[in-house]
Every structure is written in C-alpha cells, then in structure tokens.
Amino acid sequence: DSGVTQTPKHLITATGQRVTLRCSPRSGDLSVYWYQQSLDQGLQFLIQYYNGEERAKGNILERFSAQQFPDLHSELNLSSLELGDSALYFCASSVGSGRVNEQFFGPGTRLTVL
Amino acid sequence: AQSVAQPEDQVNVAEGNPLTVKCTYSVSGNPYLFWYVQYPNRGLQFLLKYITGDNLVKGSYGFEAEFNKSQTSFHLKKPSALVSDSALYFCAVRPLGNRDDKIIFGKGTRLHILP
Numbered sequence: 001d002s003g004v005t006q007t008p009k010h011l012i013t014a015t016g017q018r019v020t021l022r023c024s025p026r027s028g029d030l031s032v033y034w035y036q037q038s039l040d041q042g043l044q045f046l047i048q049y050y051n052g053e054e055r056a057k058g059n060i061l062e063r064f065s066a067q068q069f070p071d072l073h074s075e076l077n078l079s080s081l082e083l084g085d086s087a088l089y090f091c092a093s094s095v096g097s098g099r100v101n102e103q104f105f106g107p108g109t110r111l112t113v114l
Numbered sequence: 115a116q117s118v119a120q121p122e123d124q125v126n127v128a129e130g131n132p133l134t135v136k137c138t139y140s141v142s143g144n145p146y147l148f149w150y151v152q153y154p155n156r157g158l159q160f161l162l163k164y165i166t167g168d169n170l171v172k173g174s175y176g177f178e179a180e181f182n183k184s185q186t187s188f189h190l191k192k193p194s195a196l197v198s199d200s201a202l203y204f205c206a207v208r209p210l211g212n213r214d215d216k217i218i219f220g221k222g223t224r225l226h227i228l229p
Contacts, residue, residue, distance in 0.1 A: 002157060004157070033217075042219065042222060043158075043204060043219045045216060045219070058216055099208050099210070102148060104160065105158040107155075107156060108156075108157055
C-alpha cells in the first residue's frame with residue numbers, strides 16, 4: 001500500500017458527460033501528479049500540483065482540469081467525455097516538488113466511457 | 115525531442131536466470147533516472163533511481179540498474195529472476211534543467227519469468 005488513495009475505483013459513464021476523480025496523497029507529500037494510462041498511448045503525464053499551485057503541465061486536454069486543495073487532496077475533472085478518454089487514471093504523490101523524489105502511485109481509477 | 119526508449123515490448127526469462135530490461139534516453143543535460151514496476155491491477159511502484167554518484171544503483175526486490183552516460187542507457191538487472199518478478203516495468207527520466215519538471219516515461223516492458 002503506497003499511502004495514496006484514489007476514488008472511485010471504477011467509473012462508467014456516457015459520452016458528453018463530466019466526471020471528477022479524487023486523490024489523497026501520502027501524509028506529508030506536497031506534490032500530486034496525474035497520469036493517464038491507455039493501451040495505445042502508454043503512461044502519459046497530465047499535470048502536477050505542488051502545495052496548491054500548478055507546477056508542470058503535460059499532455060492534458062483542454063477538456064480536462066485539475067486542482068489541489070488546501071488539505072492537499074486533488075481532483076481531476078474530465079468533461080465532454082469521449083470514447084477515447086476511457087483509460088486508467090493514476091494519481092501519484094511525492095515529498096517535494098520533484099526532480100529527485102520518487103513518486104508513490106495510487107491504485108488508479110478505471111474510467112469507461114460508453 | 116526528449117524521449118525514453120524501452121526497445122523491447124516483452125522479455126521472457128527462465129526462473130533463476132539473470133534478467134535485463136533495457137532503457138535508453140535522449141535528453142539534454144544530465145537526467146535523473148527511475149525504474150518503476152506495475153503489477154496487474156495495481157499502480158506503479160518505485161524500484162530505484164539514479165541521481166548522482168556510483169553508476170550502479172541498487173533497489174528493491176534485488177533489482178539494480180547501471181547508468182551508462184556514454185551510451186545514454188539505464189538498464190535494469192537482476193542476477194536471478196523469480197516468477198514473482200513477472201510484471202510491467204517502466205523506465206522514467208527527469209531531465210535536469212527542465213524548467214517545467216516533466217517526467218518522461220517509457221512505454222513499458224512486460225517481463226515474463228517462466229517457471
């Protein structure tokens with residue numbers, strides 16, 4: 001158990017809908033990262049927050065947004081969902097802002113868009 | 115463009131034999147290098163990292179990796195494979211001087227240890 005929790009574990013929704021994925025980092029970790037894992041694209045970095053502020057941005061679509069709250073938990077919002085958004089979404093956390101710090105991954109949220 | 119390559123989609127090794135999972139990178143400057151493992155239906159787990167110092171890095175579960183600057187490689191190794199090592203392995207690179215701190219993951223190598 002990495003200490004990172006993600007909810008929900010599974011999510012099934014329809015095209016055009018909006019969903020929110022939630023992540024609680026390990027105790028004491030200030031950075032939260034979001035990743036998308038799909039069979040064709042592999043593991044894609046989406047975005048990082050550090051102590052409430054956006055730190056780095058990866059291949060995140062404009063339909064997606066995220067935030068980190070004062071208690072350091074984070075939410076990833078996915079809107080106008082498309083079939084291609086079906087994937088496993090991981091959250092990870094690390095102690096610092098990151099270059100030397102390993103990341104601890106949550107168990108993921110499996111999103112299925114029908 | 116900065117990238118990480120794991121040239122083998124799958125590696126098969128007999129139990130008890132040594133294993134190697136390859137990783138090469140193309141980044142500007144000196145990177146920080148990581149290996150992660152993903153077991154079925156689980157998130158990634160950190161195995162080891164190279165930041166500086168000794169080129170041979172030891173990590174969890176008996177794994178080690180060798181940083182080779184001239185060949186821009188960071189291959190993962192284990193002297194004697196176990197069936198329980200069967201999983202998906204990811205190499206990751208964090209380039210130094212990368213202003214926006216992005217980490218780049220390879221596509222993953224599936225390791226099968228045959229009993």
